[in-house]
Amino acid sequence: xxxxxxxxxxxxxxxxxxxxxxxxxxxxxxxWLLLLxxxxxxxxxxxxxxxxxxxxxxxxxxTFALYENLFTGYDRVAHVHVxxxxxxxxxxxxxxxxIAAAAAxxxxxxxxxxxxxxxxxxRAAIQFMNSIPMINPDILTGISxxxxxxxxxxxxxxxxxxxAHVVFCTPYVVLSVMPRLTKMNPNIYEAAxxxxxxxxxxxxxxxxxxxxxxxxxxFILSVTLSIDDFGVTFFTKGSGGxxxxxxxxxxxxxxxxxxxxxxxxxxxxxxxxxxxxxxxNWRADRQAKQLANKK
Amino acid sequence: xxxxxxxxxxxxxxxWPYVLFLVLFVLLPLLLIFVYAFTDPxxxxxxxxxxxxxxxxxxxxxxxxxxxxxxxxxxxxLVLGYPAAYIMATAELKTPAVMAMLFILPMWINFLLxxxxxxxxxxxxxxxxxxxxxLYGMCYDFLPFMIYPIYNTLQxxxxxxxxxxxxxxxxxxxxxTKVILPLSVPGIYSGIIMVFMPTVSTxxxxxxxxxxxxxxxxxxxxxxxxxxxxxxWNYGAALSLIMLLIIGLTSFFGNSxxxxxxxxxx
Numbered sequence: 001x002x003x004x005x006x007x008x009x010x011x012x013x014x015x016x017x018x019x020x021x022x023x024x025x026x027x028x029x030x031x032w033l034l035l036l037x038x039x040x041x042x043x044x045x046x047x048x049x050x051x052x053x054x055x056x057x058x059x060x061x062x063t064f065a066l067y068e069n070l071f072t073g074y075d076r077v078a079h080v081h082v083x084x085x086x087x088x089x090x091x092x093x094x095x096x097x098x099i100a101a102a103a104a105x106x107x108x109x110x111x112x113x114x115x116x117x118x119x120x121x122x123r124a125a126i127q128f129m130n131s132i133p134m135i136n137p138d139i140l141t142g143i144s145x146x147x148x149x150x151x152x153x154x155x156x157x158x159x160x161x162x163x164a165h166v167v168f169c170t171p172y173v174v175l176s177v178m179p180r181l182t183k184m185n186p187n188i189y190e191a192a193x194x195x196x197x198x199x200x201x202x203x204x205x206x207x208x209x210x211x212x213x214x215x216x217x218x219f220i221l222s223v224t225l226s227i228d229d230f231g232v233t234f235f236t237k238g239s240g241g242x243x244x245x246x247x248x249x250x251x252x253x254x255x256x257x258x259x260x261x262x263x264x265x266x267x268x269x270x271x272x273x274x275x276x277x278x279x280x281n282w283r284a285d286r287q288a289k290q291l292a293n294k295k
Numbered sequence: 296x297x298x299x300x301x302x303x304x305x306x307x308x309x310x311w312p313y314v315l316f317l318v319l320f321v322l323l324p325l326l327l328i329f330v331y332a333f334t335d336p337x338x339x340x341x342x343x344x345x346x347x348x349x350x351x352x353x354x355x356x357x358x359x360x361x362x363x364x365x366x367x368x369x370x371x372x373l374v375l376g377y378p379a380a381y382i383m384a385t386a387e388l389k390t391p392a393v394m395a396m397l398f399i400l401p402m403w404i405n406f407l408l409x410x411x412x413x414x415x416x417x418x419x420x421x422x423x424x425x426x427x428x429x430l431y432g433m434c435y436d437f438l439p440f441m442i443y444p445i446y447n448t449l450q451x452x453x454x455x456x457x458x459x460x461x462x463x464x465x466x467x468x469x470x471x472t473k474v475i476l477p478l479s480v481p482g483i484y485s486g487i488i489m490v491f492m493p494t495v496s497t498x499x500x501x502x503x504x505x506x507x508x509x510x511x512x513x514x515x516x517x518x519x520x521x522x523x524x525x526x527x528w529n530y531g532a533a534l535s536l537i538m539l540l541i542i543g544l545t546s547f548f549g550n551s552x553x554x555x556x557x558x559x560x561x
Contacts (some may be wrong), residue, residue, distance in 0.1 A: 027382040031394065038401050038435070041412030045404070059416040087561060107313050114310025129317045132325070134490070135546045136539075137496035139513050143520060143535050144324030147528075151327055167320050170313065189306075217308055229501055230407060236521070247405045250499055259412060266404050273403045277396050 001208070024058060042270060049263035052077075056258055070261045083259050089248035092158070100165035101222035104209025107166065108173025109215050113207070115174070116181040130175075133168045141168055146235040156238025164236040165226045172225065173218030180214035227260055328539065331532030333428055337527060344533035353514060358537070361512035365495035368433040369441075373483065375434070376441035380482070381475070383442075384449035398439045406436055410503045424505050424510040432504040433494050440493075448482030449475070487509045491545060496538060512538065 033151050044057075051065070053060040071081050115126055133141060145164050149156050184207070192202035230246035237247060252258050326434065335341045348354050375406030383394050413432050417424055427550070460470045498513035516538065 028409060031379055031382055034375065034438070034540075035397055038398065038438070041409050041416055041435075042401055042404055044416060045408065045412050056411065057418055107316060110309040111313030113306050114308065114313070117306040118310065118331075118500075126314060126317070129314075129321060132317075132321050135492065135542060137492050137542065139498065140328075140535055140539055140542065141498045143516065143531070144328050145320065146451060146520065147327040147331055147532065148320070148324040166316075170316070174313075224402075228402065228406065231496075234499075234517075245405055246407060249405060250503075253407065253411055253503055262408060266408055270404050273400060277393075277400065281393055281396075 029109045045263055046267045046270070049267040052260070054257060054260050056260070056263070066260055067264045070264045082261050085243060085248060085259060086265075087167050087260055089243040089245050092242060093244040093246075096158070096162055096233075097226035098166055100226050101219050102168055103162070104166045104169035104173050104222045105215050105219045108170040109177050109211060110209075111170070112174045112177035112181060112214075116178065120243060130171045134171045136168075138168070138229060139235075142232040145232070149236065155240075156236055157240050157242055160236045160238065161233055161242065161244075164232045165222075165229065168229070168232060169182045169222035169225055172221045173215070176218035176221065177211055177214040178272030180211050317404050325539070328532050328535050331437060332536040333533075334529060336529060344530045348532055348533060350535070356532075357510055357515055358512050361495055362541070364429065364433065364511065365491050367430060368437065368494045369487055369491045370435045371430065372438050372441040373486065376438055376486065377445055377479075377483070380442045380445035380449055383446050384452075391450075395443070398419055398442050402439060407499060407503065410436065410500050414506075425508065429501060429504050429509055432500060433497075436493060436500060437490045440489040444485040444489065445482040448479050452478050488545060492542060495541065 048056055048059070050062050050064065050066045051059050052063050065075075065077065069082050073084075073087065074080075075082065111126075111130075115123055118126070136144075141164070145160070145167065146156075151162050154160060188206050189202050192206045193199065197205065227244075228246070229244075230250065233247055234242050234250070237243070243251070249258070249262065252262075322462060332344055333340055333342070335343060348358075380400075383391055410432055413435060414424065414428070418427050421426065456474055456478070457470055460474045465473065496513045498511060498517045501509055501511045502514060512534070516531055516534045519527040
């Protein structure tokens with residue numbers, strides 16, 4: 001009698017185990033299916049970076065020609081130059097991203113320190129203003145700044161695009177740095193001042209090391225947002241021929257043909273980011289293992 | 296000199312440059328949208344811009360259509376994204392962080408190029424570009440924005456609450472509806488805002504995905520400023536103000552706590 005009971009509970013446990021396994025397989029398949037859909041167009045871009053056809057989606061045989069064109073800027077076979085605007089827009093994308101992200105990090109970090117030391121009321125007011133550019137869709141940020149520059153009579157170009165990017169990047173820096181400030185001991189800055197440091201020294205030697213991780217993630221997020229932006233750049237770049245990759249692709253696509261060298265360019269960007277992710281993960285994994293070994 | 300250093304000592308003042316920046320480049324520009332919306336090209340007060348919008352059936356239809364597209368996109372993203380976020384946060388994945396990064400990684404390829412690649416994918420399978428393609432493309436572009444905030448809140452959730460609910464006799468469905476769902480509401484809120492706001496205002500994606508066959512509200516605004524010339528700016532500003540109103544209403548219901556989840560995007 002007792003033995004039967006045992007096998008019953010065993011059987012139940014087995015059944016539960018099997019249910020868990022099935023559920024897990026279903027769950028995993030769901031994630032992989034979503035990822036498959038998400039990555040299908042990207043895989044398509046990478047595949048078609050290895051064929052020379054000008055029309056995307058038209059396979060004319062395997063070749064590295066597009067990569068060669070991308071790096072030399074010249075199509076040896078067709079004897080034409082690769083659209084120089086591609087390189088200009090790549091250059092300006094990077095320049096704008098780095099300058100805007102650096103400016104946003106500086107402005108946002110100072111602002112975060114200031115906000116942190118404010119009284120509740122003014123703090124809430126500034127935090128509300130800070131959230132406007134995050135909530136505003138890019139088209140509204142772009143148009144409102146477009147109207148401002150027209151109103152002030154400032155001709156649009158590189159400077160206006162950078163200002164506009166600082167507008168939508170800085171709030172994220174403020175939000176990345178704020179949590180670091182709440183975690184920090186508020187007395188160490190005062191202590192540094194009491195020990196004879198100037199405010200600037202105290203900022204650089206005492207606060208900066210504490211705030212550094214928040215500033216870094218704010219900077220990286222700013223670069224990402226800036227590179228990916230289309231709407232704001234579109235309305236603030238003016239008609240002087242300034243383009244970032246986003247506006248270049250948009251103009252290109254509207255003309256009909258997409259510059260084929262964009263395929264290898266973005267394949268390379270994607271592969272780089274993927275390798276970076278794998279490397280970061282591998283390093284974190286190794287560190288975790290080392291830590292476990294030490295214990 | 297002493298007063299200058301005492302100003303710098305009070306760290307409150309460190310925010311002043313940013314406050315000035317915000318007033319000049321955020322508040323003043325928004326004020327200008329108001330001003331332009333209620334004036335004619337000569338600068339006189341008028342309601343003509345709004346009357347033009349209300350009496351043009353094309354504009355009103357586009358407006359309603361855009362909101363419908365944005366709502367449907369948001370719902371599809373929520374239905375598809377919630378289970379994904381839930382699985383990532385709760386299932387015994389070996390590497391949940393990598394999985395989360397895998398959903399973010401596509402964003403490093405310019406979204407316009409990804410949209411064009413999606414168009415090519417449709418072409419290859421011979422699927423005509425229309426409403427279906429538009430919805431697919433929109434969901435495709437914004438799904439990660441739904442998954443990430445929900446994943447973030449679910450991950451921070453106290454697991455012992457689930458165990459407690461189980462111990463107290465709740466079954467799996469009850470645990471989901473009475474414990475997990477209510478706890479993930481903040482994530483759902485910011486997910487909805489992060490998908491709805493850009494989809495209701497986008498213009499480039501729709502133009503590329505449907506080869507200009509479908510016009511969204513964002514395209515109307517863009518055309519008013521882009522091709523309409525000076526005469527159309529005031530009308531464009533009126534349209535922008537209408538969109539601003541929708542954004543304001545949406546974020547009012549979503550309250551401001553979401554900002555922190557947004558910042559956690561990377």
